[in-house]
Amino acid sequence: xxxxxxSLREALKVRTFAVGSAILATVVIAAVLAPVLAPHTYxxxxxxxxxxxxxxxxxxxxxxxxxCVFSRVIYGSRIALEVGFIVVVIETLIGVALGLIxxxxxxxxxxxxxxxxxxxxxxxxQVLALAIVTAxxxxxxxxxxxxxxxxxxxxxxxxxSKTQALKNTPYVEAARALSESDLSIMLxxxxxxxxxxxxxxxxxxxxxxxxxxxxxxxLGLGAQPPQPDWGVILKDxxxxxxxxxxxxxxPGLAIVxxxxxxxxxGEGLRDVLDPRLKV
Amino acid sequence: MFEYAVRKLAFGVLVVxxxxxxxxxxxxxxxxxxxxxxxxxxxxxxxxxxxxxxxGLDQPVYVQYFFWLARFLHGDFGTSIVTGQPVSFxxxxxxxxxxxxxxxxxxxxxxxxxxxxxxxxxxxxxxxDRGIVFVSTILWSVPTFWLGILLMLLLAVKIPVFPIxxxxxxxxxxxxxxxxxxxxxxxxxxxxxxxxxxxxxxPYVLTAYAKGLPSRAVLIRHVLRNALIPVTMMFFxxxxxxxxxxxxxxxxxxxxxxxxxxxxxxxxxxxxxVQGIVVIIAVLTVISNVAGDIVAGLxxxxxxxxxxxxxx
Numbered sequence: 162x163x164x165x166x167x168s169l170r171e172a173l174k175v176r177t178f179a180v181g182s183a184i185l186a187t188v189v190i191a192a193v194l195a196p197v198l199a200p201h202t203y204x205x206x207x208x209x210x211x212x213x214x215x216x217x218x219x220x221x222x223x224x225x226x227x228x229c230v231f232s233r234v235i236y237g238s239r240i241a242l243e244v245g246f247i248v249v250v251i252e253t254l255i256g257v258a259l260g261l262i263x264x265x266x267x268x269x270x271x272x273x274x275x276x277x278x279x280x281x282x283x284x285x286x287q288v289l290a291l292a293i294v295t296a297x298x299x300x301x302x303x304x305x306x307x308x309x310x311x312x313x314x315x316x317x318x319x320x321x322s323k324t325q326a327l328k329n330t331p332y333v334e335a336a337r338a339l340s341e342s343d344l345s346i347m348l349x350x351x352x353x354x355x356x357x358x359x360x361x362x363x364x365x366x367x368x369x370x371x372x373x374x375x376x377x378x379x380l381g382l383g384a385q386p387p388q389p390d391w392g393v394i395l396k397d398x399x400x401x402x403x404x405x406x407x408x409x410x411x412p413g414l415a416i417v418x419x420x421x422x423x424x425x426x427g428e429g430l431r432d433v434l435d436p437r438l439k440v
Numbered sequence: 441m442f443e444y445a446v447r448k449l450a451f452g453v454l455v456v457x458x459x460x461x462x463x464x465x466x467x468x469x470x471x472x473x474x475x476x477x478x479x480x481x482x483x484x485x486x487x488x489x490x491x492x493x494x495x496g497l498d499q500p501v502y503v504q505y506f507f508w509l510a511r512f513l514h515g516d517f518g519t520s521i522v523t524g525q526p527v528s529f530x531x532x533x534x535x536x537x538x539x540x541x542x543x544x545x546x547x548x549x550x551x552x553x554x555x556x557x558x559x560x561x562x563x564x565x566x567x568x569d570r571g572i573v574f575v576s577t578i579l580w581s582v583p584t585f586w587l588g589i590l591l592m593l594l595l596a597v598k599i600p601v602f603p604i605x606x607x608x609x610x611x612x613x614x615x616x617x618x619x620x621x622x623x624x625x626x627x628x629x630x631x632x633x634x635x636x637x638x639x640x641x642x643p644y645v646l647t648a649y650a651k652g653l654p655s656r657a658v659l660i661r662h663v664l665r666n667a668l669i670p671v672t673m674m675f676f677x678x679x680x681x682x683x684x685x686x687x688x689x690x691x692x693x694x695x696x697x698x699x700x701x702x703x704x705x706x707x708x709x710x711x712x713x714v715q716g717i718v719v720i721i722a723v724l725t726v727i728s729n730v731a732g733d734i735v736a737g738l739x740x741x742x743x744x745x746x747x748x749x750x751x752x
Contacts, residue, residue: 282729283455284722285684288702292718295706296466372583376688379585380703395586399692402589403597413586421581 171433178429184422192238199232203389212405222407224397230408233389234415240390241371241419244305248370251309253363256316257355261347263317264324271321278314286311290373294382301374301390304383308373316362319438323355357434364427368420375416391416441737444744448733452726459722460512463715464505517716522708527716531698535720537607538690538697542682544613545620549682550675553625554668557632562659564637572629580626584685588619588692605694616693620685624678631674635667642666669739676732680725 172178191198200218207227215222221230263274281289286308293307327333328351336346377383378392386393391412398408431438483491492498496507511518517527560572592615596604603612639645640663648658687699694700698717705713737744 279451280455280458283459283726284718285680285725287684287687288718288721291687291702291706292463292466292714295709295711295714296469299706368581375583376585379583380688380691382706392585395589399589402593406593409586409589409593413583413589416583416586417578417581420583421578424577424581 168433172429175429175432177425178433181422181425181427181429184418185426188238188242188419188422191235192242195235195239199229199235201229201232203228203233203236204387205229205232212401214405215407221411222405224394224405224408225401230394230411233394234391234412237389237391237394237412237415238419240301240384240388241375241416244301244374245367245371248305248309248312248374249363249366251305252313252366252370253316253359255309256313256362257320257352257359259313260317260320261324261351264321265328265343265347265351267325274317274321278317281311281314287373287376290377291382294377299382299385301378301384301388304374304377308370308377312366312369312373315366316359319358319362320355323358324351327351327354358438361427361431361435361438364423364430368423368427371416371420371423441744444737445734448730448737452730456719456722456726460509460719461505463718464508467711467715468501512719517719518712520705520710520713522705522710522713527712530701530713531716531720534696534698534701537695538683538686538699541613541616541620541690541695541697542679542686544617545624545682546675546678548617548621549624549628549678552621553628554632554671557629558636558664560629561633561636561640573633576626576629579622582623584619584623585688585692587622588615588689591615591619592692605692607696612693612695616689616695619692620682620689624682624685628671628674628678632667632671635670636663639663639667669736672739673732673736676728676735679728680721683721683724 173182200220205228207223209227210219210223211225211227213219213223213227219229219231221234224230224233259274259278263271263278284292289311290304290307293310294303297303297306324347333346333350336350341349374383375390375392375395378390379396380392381396384390384393386397394412395409398405398410398412401408489498496504499507515528517531519526520530523530556572556576560569563569592604595601595615602615603609606612645658645662648662649655653661683699686695686697687703689695690697690700691703698720702714702717704710705717
């Protein structure tokens with residue numbers, strides 16, 4: 162715990178980490194305080210005021226139903242963060258578990274896991290995700306599953322090689338001599354020593370999870386209207402691009418802001434926790 | 441080298457084979473009986489049974505798979521459920537557009553990213569370096585679909601330089617290609633920069649300086665030659681990535697390519713078309729991965745020895 166506080170203090174000295182945290186703080190505040198910050202609800206329509214530009218009443222303008230784009234973007238941060246976190250938790254669990262198993266047992270187990278890992282490189286992740294969504298049917302839940310299923314390979318690869326290096330350390334050999342079970346060795350002696358890499362990978366997986374899920378929602382395969390998903394708002398805005406460009410511009414800016422925040426945070430963390438990690 | 445290439449190629453074939461197994465399994469798991477889809481309601485059970493036999497649907501699953509695979513290998517991808525056209529025809533008419541788009545984006549990406557990454561590395565920590573890294577971090581965070589809309593708004597609606605969408609002459613490719621290139625650029629730029637920075641610290645670079653080579657010669661003959669190995673490998677690995685990105689970009693710009701066909705087919709659950717495209721993309725991906733591995737093996741003997749397990 163003390164080490165964590167120390168490394169946090171260290172991390173704040175790294176500029177990318179500090180800037181990234183500041184950016185993300187605004188996103189988290191927007192998500193938590195959405196009902197307070199948003200002047201309207203995300204569904205409230207005002208047809209006479211449809212497609213009006215940014216004003217005091219509607220800071221980001223209104224869409225074709227006269228809904229407040231600002232409020233929708235604010236509420237959208239909840240979807241983006243929630244979806245991003247769920248995707249990343251699933252892919253971290255799959256990737257770390259497979260990486261540990263492959264690295265620890267080696268041999269045939271390793272070969273099978275590595276083949277499955279390499280398999281996911283056989284298709285571009287977006288295309289594989291599209292294929293999965295086709296099979297499961299379009300919905301936000303299925304998009305979460307699809308994106309998580311296609312993106313754990315990075316975790317497995319890196320945790321595998323870390324585990325291979327760690328399993329020959331004296332303390333792991335000592336644990337084995339004391340006849341600790343394999344599971345306990347993996348979880349108590351190896352996993353804690355890969356935590357730095359796991360934290361960095363997780364942070365850097367978040368922005369791509371948000372980009373992928375909003376892209377699928379943008380294609381009409383994920384979140385469905387009237388959910389204020391950033392991808393959905395953007396897509397709805399395309400038809401009114403010439404008359405009301407603000408509908409599409411602002412949710413896009415929100416995505417860039419959030420993704421940028423996570424990217425900077427992740428790079429800062431890497432510089433502090435595991436500078437040699439290649440992601 | 442030959443053994444290394446054969447191994448990589450064999451692995452690629454195995455991967456494509458596995459992709460077809462997964463696709464076939466997905467098709468089996470999809471709800472619905474294909475015979476009921478084509479049969480009319482008055483058809484007798486005997487007639488349906490006969491049809492099932494005729495289509496081979498009464499065979500065990502693995503036999504069905506091999507029939508299906510055999511048809512695939514002969515270029516028969518079935519017919520579209522929606523238009524009734526052969527899938528191979530639908531793909532063949534669109535593939536050139538997608539390859540042109542992805543190819544142009546790939547060339548643009550490398551023409552911009554490698555020199556910029558090199559400049560950033562050589563002038564490390566200068567204002568120029570910081571500027572390049574900053575811009576690439578921003579580009580890295582921009583969703584393609586948003587960038588596409590912005591470019592369209594700016595260069596096709598407000599200032600009508602380029603066509604808004606569809607294909608109407610060579611100028612139509614500019615906006616989709618830019619949209620595909622810019623976010624992809626960041627990764628290559630940073631890779632080039634970090635590889636050059638790493639190569640500069642190698643002892644052989646110090647040796648080269650020590651024997652009195654001018655810095656330009658050191659940079660080109662010693663640093664770049666080693667730093668560009670991963671970058672060259674990335675060139676081949678980028679193609680699949682761009683093919684994936686082309687789904688979104690082609691949809692925005694109504695580019696008549698394979699990505700847009702895939703998107704439209706998913707919307708109407710046109711499974712044969714989706715399968716055909718996914719297999720084609722898997723084949724293209726595996727080809728470029730294998731090509732990347734082989735080129736890397738040619739350029740860097742360490743990589744190929746690691747795989748061949750030869751004495752080191």
